[in-house]
Amino acid sequence: DAMVIQNPRYQVTQFGKPVTLSCSQTLNHNVMYWYQQKSSQAPKLLFHYYDKDFNNEADTPDNFQSRRPNTSFCFLDIRSPGLGDAAMYLCATSREGRQPQHFGDGTRLSIL
Amino acid sequence: AQSVTQPDIHITVSEGASLELRCNYSYGATPYLFWYVQSPGQGLQLLLKYFSGDTLVQGIKGFEAEFKRSQSSFNLRKPSVHWSDAAEYFCAVGPPGGATNKLIFGTGTLLAVQP
Numbered sequence: 509d510a511m512v513i514q515n516p517r518y519q520v521t522q523f524g525k526p527v528t529l530s531c532s533q534t535l536n537h538n539v540m541y542w543y544q545q546k547s548s549q550a551p552k553l554l555f556h557y558y559d560k561d562f563n564n565e566a567d568t569p570d571n572f573q574s575r576r577p578n579t580s581f582c583f584l585d586i587r588s589p590g591l592g593d594a595a596m597y598l599c600a601t602s603r604e605g606r607q608p609q610h611f612g613d614g615t616r617l618s619i620l
Numbered sequence: 621a622q623s624v625t626q627p628d629i630h631i632t633v634s635e636g637a638s639l640e641l642r643c644n645y646s647y648g649a650t651p652y653l654f655w656y657v658q659s660p661g662q663g664l665q666l667l668l669k670y671f672s673g674d675t676l677v678q679g680i681k682g683f684e685a686e687f688k689r690s691q692s693s694f695n696l697r698k699p700s701v702h703w704s705d706a707a708e709y710f711c712a713v714g715p716p717g718g719a720t721n722k723l724i725f726g727t728g729t730l731l732a733v734q735p
Contacts, residue, residue, distance in 0.1 A: 512663075539721070550710060550725035551664070598663055602721050606652055606671055606714070609721060611663035 511535070514599050514612035521589055522620050529584040529615045531599030540582040541609060542574060543598040551598055557582060558604065586617075594619045622647050624713050626726035633701050634734045641696040641729050643711030651713040653694040654723065655685055658708045667709075670694060681705070706733045 512533045521527040531540065538559050543551035555564045557576045571593070573585040586593055596616050600609040625644045633639055645651060652671050656664040668679025675687040685696045694711060708730050712723040 514663075541722075548728070548730075550727050553722060556722065600664075605721070606716075607721055608654055608666050608669050609664075609723060610666070611656075613663040614661075616661070 512612035520618045524588045531582045533601045537601035539602045541600040545596040624726035628729045630730045632732040639698045639701045643694045654712040656710045703733045
């Protein structure tokens with residue numbers, strides 16, 4: 509089945525230690541999104557790629573970076589995680605235009 | 621400003637009872653409208669979407685939603701709730717145009733189902 513896969517499902521890192529979360533898709537969608545979701549809150553868009561074009565949300569901290577080496581893969585890098593970065597991180601994909609987003613199961617990030 | 625409001629933070633219904641989850645939006649034009657469901661520890665699954673046309677939209681798992689332009693609402697309904705429907709439900713709106721479908725999510729409604 510075509511899908512969006514996030515690895516790992518659970519990630520534990522230390523305060524200030526860089527961490528990378530990965531997302532892959534078999535849907536061949538040209539748009540990929542990264543969301544942060546804290547407990548009992550709505551997903552908050554961090555940034556998205558339209559093909560290779562990177563689009564950062566205005567309030568996304570500089571601590572968060574992303575890479576998209578090819579259509580299928582997208583990475584979220586957190587350079588120096590703080591305790592406030594503990595959250596679920598969701599990757600989503602869509603075709604361009606008026607299309608729904610398809611979500612992965614997320615990576616739960618904990619900061620020690 | 622564009623926004624989505626889900627007035628009910630938490631709803632409890634009995635299994636077999638009917639369900640209606642409310643969603644109101646504020647947008648400059650008629651947006652695209654979505655309902656997603658999220659089970660604990662999982663990602664979001666698309667239940668249904670409205671782009672245009674018939675204002676009553678059928679989705680998966682027996683859900684439907686009705687778009688009411690005059691009320692800026694897109695309420696989700698199910699005639700008979702099953703215990704497996706217990707989850708968090710998010711209403712979202714997307715822009716009517718543009719290349720990317722950036723969504724604005726409501727704050728969610730947590731549904732509990734009593735036996």
